[in-house]
Amino acid sequence: MTRLFLAGLHLLGLGVGLGAxxxxxxxxxxxxxxxxxxxxxxxxxxxxxxAALWLGTGLWRLLAGLEKDTTYYFHNHMFxxxxxxxxxxxxxxxxxxxxxxxxxxxMARGEQPDTSGARRLARISFAxxxxxxxxxxxxxxxxxxxxxxxxxx
Numbered sequence: 001m002t003r004l005f006l007a008g009l010h011l012l013g014l015g016v017g018l019g020a021x022x023x024x025x026x027x028x029x030x031x032x033x034x035x036x037x038x039x040x041x042x043x044x045x046x047x048x049x050x051a052a053l054w055l056g057t058g059l060w061r062l063l064a065g066l067e068k069d070t071t072y073y074f075h076n077h078m079f080x081x082x083x084x085x086x087x088x089x090x091x092x093x094x095x096x097x098x099x100x101x102x103x104x105x106x107m108a109r110g111e112q113p114d115t116s117g118a119r120r121l122a123r124i125s126f127a128x129x130x131x132x133x134x135x136x137x138x139x140x141x142x143x144x145x146x147x148x149x150x151x152x153x
Contacts, residue, residue, distance in 0.1 A: 003066045010057040014139075017050030019133045024096075025125030032115040037107060044100055054086070078147030082138040085131050092128055096121045 025042035031037050050073060061067055073079045099121060103113040 001092075003061075006057045009053055010061065013050045013053030013057065014132065014136055017045055018129055019053065020044075020046035020050055021125050021132065022129045023121040025129065026120045027136075028122035028125065032118055034107065037103060037113070037115075041100065041104060055124050070150070075149035076142055076147045078138045078142035081109075082135050082142065083149070085135050085138070089128050089131050092124050096124055097108075117144075128139065 013080060020043050024047055027036065027039040027043050030039070032040070045142055049127060099117060105116070106113040
């Protein structure tokens with residue numbers, strides 16, 4: 001039952017994450033008055049929730065050996081590709097995260113942040129959404145045995 005629960009949460013994280021990062025990108029291309037910024041921050045909160053779900057459930061599933069042992073994953077090219085794309089998402093997230101934390105602080109002080117970089121953040125968000133889609137296909141391939149090393153470990 002734990003396997004099913006964790007797998008379900010992991011998949012829900014993908015759905016939440018894809019919707020959230022796309023919504024963040026859309027909100028960043030809209031009017032960025034206080035209401036518009038609240039939309040950006042709400043989508044960003046859901047994006048963070050998705051990341052927490054992916055990391056928490058993914059690490060649990062990987063390290064607890066609930067599905068397959070750790071060796072299987074580290075010798076599966078689809079899994080390694082999925083992790084490489086996840087690392088790219090994390091690297092791309094540095095600028096939006098720092099920028100949005102600053103905007104949140106400014107809003108909390110009653111200031112209107114300089115949102116001149118919003119279009120760039122939107123492009124990053126849309127790129128991340130595309131990467132999430134690629135990761136879904138890599139995960140589906142991995143679940144069907146693709147990418148597994150032919151050697152026994």
